[in-house]
Amino acid sequence: MAAQFGTPDPQATRRDPIYQPPDNIAKILVIPALVGCVVALTIGLYGKLHHATGIAVNIAGFSSPGSVKAWLATVAAVLALVQIGSALVMYGKVPRVSAPSWIGGLHKWSGRIAFIATVPVAVHCVYALGFASYSTRVLIHSILGCLFFGAFTVKMLVLPKRGVPGWVLPVLGAVVFAALILIWFTSAYWFFSTFGIKR
Amino acid sequence: MKLRSPIITLLTGAVLAIGLWIASLNAATSATTAYGKPATPTPTTAPTVPAATASPSPAVTPSPSSAAASPTPSETGSGGFVIPDHANYVGPVQAGGGAIAITLHDKIAIAYYCNGKTIEEWMKGVPAHGHLVLTGKNGAHAEVNYALGHARGQVHVDGFSYTFSVIAVHKPSGLYQSIAVVRGATVKAGWIVLADGTEVGSIELDPNAAAPKAQAAPQLDTTSLTADDGGVTLHATPIDGETGSGF
Structure with missing residues (x-):
């Protein structure tokens, strides 16, 4: 990923040495954006229309589904901080720190683990609890939960594309990061501050 | 075209989500079927009840405690x-x-x-x-x-x-x-x-x-x-x- 930004794409340069016309950018981004919208809408609509069961698969070793989710979300949130840190280093935004060779691997793997950690949480949310709006916290959480997976999908689909303008990935990354942190504050932080930090 | 690693990440998440969703369907079904048929306790979730009410068949091997306890309060x-x-x-x-x-x-x-x-x-x-x-x-x-x-x-x-x-x-x-x-x-x-x-x-x-x-x-x-x-x-x-x- 670091290499993708460091070296200009040879094909794109051959086609458009200087100027990248906007409609070309739109062509690159429109399919990922639409797929992301479909993902977010699917999660939201399923969560809203599906009759919330209150029951879903549980993970052994924790006192309740709530605490499992809170801890998995915390893992994801901590890894999200790693994501932001490694991204800043890769983009050379941290003074006096040059990107080490392993920073790309750290970014990829912390992201993958964080994403996989959020999936069981989201399945429980959507299946057992549904898209709900009975309080501000819950409404914000529901909306951002859908946004997070939509934005993450867009980012994953844009990553391998060539000729993507430089601002796209940082913006997508920031949206994913901000959504995840707000999701954590409206769920795990709330859980721990309401019930105490427990396993 | 070979799959790029971000696509693999997405697919892994999707497969995991679908797997957990199917598992959740199964987890929730026991509760809903028991509700739909109120008179019939689901045998899978309640090993003690069939042992107490039905005549013991050779296929069922109730544990000694559940066989002995007929109308226990719990x-x-x-x-x-x-x-x-x-x-x-x-x-x-x-x-x-x-x-x-x-x-x-x-x-x-x-x-x-x-x-x-x-x-x-x-x-x-x-x-x-x-x-x-x-x-x-x-x-x-x-x-x-x-x-x-x-x-x-x-x-x-x-x-x-x-x-x-x-x-x-x-x-x-x-x-x-x-x-x-x-x-x-x-x-x-x-x-x-x-x-x-x-x-x-x-x-x-x-x-x-x-x-x-x-x-x-x-x-x-x-x-x-x-x-x-x-x-x-x-x-x-x-x-x-x-x-x-x-x-």
Whole structure:
């Protein structure tokens, strides 16, 4: 990923040495954006229309589904901080720190683990609890939960594309990061501050 | 075209999500089927009940303890929890939405949700080995997981969902109901007395209407089981899963 930004794409340069016309950018981004919208809408609509069961698969070793989710979300949130840190280093935004060779691997793997950690949480949310709006916290959480997976999908689909303008990935990354942190504050932080930090 | 690693990441997440979704479908089915067929306990979740009621067949190998214990007051659920047959749970719901009482006595469960003001709902359901789905008027429903000492779940009333985690209580804490004809109209009142003695009660002035209107109930005296509703004395009955009163 670091290499993708460091070296200009040879094909794109051959086609458009200087100027990248906007409609070309739109062509690159429109399919990922639409797929992301479909993902977010699917999660939201399923969560809203599906009759919330209150029951879903549980993970052994924790006192309740709530605490499992809170801890998995915390893992994801901590890894999200790693994501932001490694991204800043890769983009050379941290003074006096040059990107080490392993920073790309750290970014990829912390992201993958964080994403996989959020999936069981989201399945429980959507299946057992549904898209709900009975309080501000819950409404914000529901909306951002859908946004997070939509934005993450867009980012994953844009990553391998060539000729993507430089601002796209940082913006997508920031949206994913901000959504995840707000999701954590409206769920795990709330859980721990309401019930105490427990396993 | 070979798959790029971000696509693999996405697909891995999607496969995991679908796997967990299917597992959740299976996890929730046991509760819903037990609710759909109230008279038939699901044999998979309740090894002790078929052993006690049906004649033992060679295929079934009941453990000595479950075979010996015929009408025990409780059974052990799949998670190692003791599942009571008779219990009263009361407590506040989260997000300051009022209180809920869940009482169960053998094969009947009665729940009452009330915010002490305009919103209240009576619900009925069938206990199924630690799981309980209750339904009431206007689409009100609740899903509950219960065990000895505590119950947790969600109640959906009037378009809102409330999560709760409540404890088992004994009299005078619990659920009380009063149905009376006052000034020519039927009124139906409910009170939830919490573990600390706090009362939450609502009264329906026309319980047979499609959308009954409720208001705060008058204070209930749990000793005399009466409440004074503007000069008319309402007599309340405890709905007590432990004694079977009100069932």
